[in-house]
Amino acid sequence: MHCLNGFLLFCIVSSESENLIEIRDLMYSRGARVIFKDLNLTIKRGEITALMGPSGTGKTTLLRLITRQLIPQQGFICINGVDISTLNQRELYELRQRFGMLFQNGALLTDLNVFENVAFPLREHTKLTNRLIRHVVLTKLHAVGLRGAADMMPAELSGGMARRVALARAMVMDPEILIYDEPFVGLDPISMGVIVRLVRRMNDALGITSIVVSHDVAEVSTVADRSYLISDGKVAASGSPDELHAANSELVRQFMHGMADGPVAFHFEAPNYAEQLLGRDSE
Amino acid sequence: MKSAVRDIYNNVFEFVRTFGAFQLFFLRLIRHSPRMLMRRPGLVIKQIYNTGALSLVIIMVCGFFVGGVLGLQGFANLARFNAEDSVGAVVALALLKELGPVITALLFAGRAGTALSSEIGLMKATDQLSAMEMMAVNPVRRVLVPRFLGGVIAMPMLVAIFTCVGLFGAHVVSVDLLNVDVGAFWQQMQLSVDMDDVQEGIFKSIVFGIVASLMAVWEGYNAIPTAEGVGRATTRTVVITAIAVLIFDFMITAIML
Numbered sequence: 460m461h462c463l464n465g466f467l468l469f470c471i472v473s474s475e476s477e478n479l480i481e482i483r484d485l486m487y488s489r490g491a492r493v494i495f496k497d498l499n500l501t502i503k504r505g506e507i508t509a510l511m512g513p514s515g516t517g518k519t520t521l522l523r524l525i526t527r528q529l530i531p532q533q534g535f536i537c538i539n540g541v542d543i544s545t546l547n548q549r550e551l552y553e554l555r556q557r558f559g560m561l562f563q564n565g566a567l568l569t570d571l572n573v574f575e576n577v578a579f580p581l582r583e584h585t586k587l588t589n590r591l592i593r594h595v596v597l598t599k600l601h602a603v604g605l606r607g608a609a610d611m612m613p614a615e616l617s618g619g620m621a622r623r624v625a626l627a628r629a630m631v632m633d634p635e636i637l638i639y640d641e642p643f644v645g646l647d648p649i650s651m652g653v654i655v656r657l658v659r660r661m662n663d664a665l666g667i668t669s670i671v672v673s674h675d676v677a678e679v680s681t682v683a684d685r686s687y688l689i690s691d692g693k694v695a696a697s698g699s700p701d702e703l704h705a706a707n708s709e710l711v712r713q714f715m716h717g718m719a720d721g722p723v724a725f726h727f728e729a730p731n732y733a734e735q736l737l738g739r740d741s742e
Numbered sequence: 743m744k745s746a747v748r749d750i751y752n753n754v755f756e757f758v759r760t761f762g763a764f765q766l767f768f769l770r771l772i773r774h775s776p777r778m779l780m781r782r783p784g785l786v787i788k789q790i791y792n793t794g795a796l797s798l799v800i801i802m803v804c805g806f807f808v809g810g811v812l813g814l815q816g817f818a819n820l821a822r823f824n825a826e827d828s829v830g831a832v833v834a835l836a837l838l839k840e841l842g843p844v845i846t847a848l849l850f851a852g853r854a855g856t857a858l859s860s861e862i863g864l865m866k867a868t869d870q871l872s873a874m875e876m877m878a879v880n881p882v883r884r885v886l887v888p889r890f891l892g893g894v895i896a897m898p899m900l901v902a903i904f905t906c907v908g909l910f911g912a913h914v915v916s917v918d919l920l921n922v923d924v925g926a927f928w929q930q931m932q933l934s935v936d937m938d939d940v941q942e943g944i945f946k947s948i949v950f951g952i953v954a955s956l957m958a959v960w961e962g963y964n965a966i967p968t969a970e971g972v973g974r975a976t977t978r979t980v981v982i983t984a985i986a987v988l989i990f991d992f993m994i995t996a997i998m999l
Contacts, residue, residue: 523872526876528872528875528876548880552878552880553878555875555876555877555878556878558876560873560876562869562872562873562876563869564868564869566868566869566870566872566873567870567873568865568870568873568874569864569865569868569870579877579879580877580878580879583877583878583879583884584878628877632877
């Protein structure tokens with residue numbers, strides 16, 4: 460009961476603060492593998508927050524926890540002062556209508572063309588006329604440079620184009636929170652520059668909050684207000700990109716400067732290389 | 743010994759859990775179905791086209807040859823008793839009561855059921871269902887219910903077409919090739935077949951439609967989201983549907999006899 464009161468008090472306080480998302484004492488494991496243990500993290504309203512970390516640290520899993528596609532074993536996540544674990548399905552869907560999410564692979568609906576993919580949330584949640592939907596969709600497609608691809612099917616798009624269409628779809632409902640899962644992967648330099656500027660411009664012009672998961676330290680540094688480096692299930696470091704670049708921690712330096720040697724091993728745990736090559740372990 | 747007991751316990755527990763989840767899944771589909779039919783009939787019609795119209799070629803070709811072989815066998819065997827004029831009645835009863843619904847359901851599982859399972863499984867593997875969830879759209883309502891309803895509605899129509907084409911095949915073989923009297927062919931059929939036989943066929947086709955469509959969407963929705971997982975789900979759809987259809991066929995026949 461005491462714990463529950465603590466959650467409620469915390470969420471009420473959060474709803475009035477500048478913190479949009481609060482994660483406290485989060486624990487999540489998959490089978491025997493613990494992915495997060497006592498993770499604490501705050502995402503401030505109106506900022507672009509980057510979540511970075513070595514592969515396999517669970518960055519995408521964290522996004523799925525924030526959007527309650529997954530449920531943590533312990534701890535809680537408050538969005539806008541609401542503990543999302545207490546929401547029923549209708550309330551959860553109402554909350555998700557305020558989210559836009561760009562999936563790592565785009566996740567476009569393969570039986571709909573580009574135009575209909577972007578129009579999908581509008582057709583499902585609004586009663587806008589076809590004329591107005593057309594106007595909104597073409598505006599969003601123009602913003603990502605793909606107005607001319609409106610009639611193409613997802614199978615005809617390159618990976619980068621699919622991601623840009625998915626970005627147009629993520630922002631078509633003018634969400635409060637935009638979540639980007641690896642938005643810069645597979646983009647050519649021109650598209651990447653446009654998308655980076657678009658992320659920044661949308662965040663500032665529309666006053667939304669953005670969460671970016673990315674390995675791309677250089678691009679993230681140009682766009683993020685605050686970065687969290689996640690390692691071993693916890694926040695290893697946080698701060699502005701400049702602060703992370705200047706950090707003394709070996710782990711932070713290894714990640715930010717892409718060094719092979721450091722606390723994070725490049726090689727997965729394996730038997731002795733020479734012995735394995737010579738086949739002694741199989742005898 | 744202890745581990746064997748634990749394995750049996752775990753398997754029984756897993757079976758009961760899966761069976762319960764399967765029933766809840768079926769109830770969810772049923773709960774969303776009326777609203778889907780009323781508000782989004784276009785989605786259902788599209789799926790009737792995908793599962794029904796696109797299965798027409800295989801259904802008609804198979805129907806013709808099944809009817810043809812029934813005509814051949816019926817003629818050859820009835821001729822021993824000088825009863826070859828009854829071949830129309832035999833073929834009609836066999837197609838209406840048994841072979842029409844059963845073979846159509848098996849063909850449906852092989853053509854449309856596998857297509858549904860693999861499509862839904864691939865949508866899951868490529869995060870399309872998760873993307874819908876994130877867009878506050880319930881994938882069960884938006885993706886599974888129209889496909890389930892499309893299959894359920896298409897199956898009786900496919901059975902009717904299979905049966906008609908089968909009768910045509912039997913007519914071609916027995917009347918046109920084996921010289922059975924055309925009047926006797928149709929008259930014997932008319933005398934032997936009554937409305938109860940037709941109703942039995944319709945009832946079976948509805949039940950098999952529910953079984954085949956339900957298995958296809960269940961297996962697709964619960965597929966492991968990998969290439970191998972989707973492949974396994976597709977295979978399971980055909981195997982489980984075939985077994986379930988034959989078991990239900992026996993049960994319905996036993997009840998309705």
